[in-house]
Amino acid sequence: MKRIPDEACASICGLFCGACPSFPEECHGCFSDLVREGCRGCADHGFLDCAASHHITRCYECEEFPCVKLREFSTKPVINGICNHANVIPDSLRMKEIGVAQWICEKIAEHKCPKCGRLRNWFEMGTHSCD
């Protein structure tokens, strides 16, 4: 299998794709050619095109950050009471502050189960059980 660059799991909009149930089996992130259906072309949000037109890589680099589009994105969808987009703005700010590579390390630490070491996805953070 082709190696996925580490930075692939830091999305344009500020999501940690390492916590996505589709990553890396069905999706290699929004910079790759293998993108899960819901994120293809960033769906109706179009962050990929938007970032290109602003000559930036990720939203936090943009002078319009946090724009209306990103703010709306951070409120939906809500699945089983969890909006996995909820932290894209603070997470983007953190990326800007400490750099993408360090941010990924932080996110891995946050999502790693202290017991089994597995990376918990967004929707199982509160419910994951190793048994």
Ligand SMILES: [Zn+2]
């Ligand atoms: Zn566990």
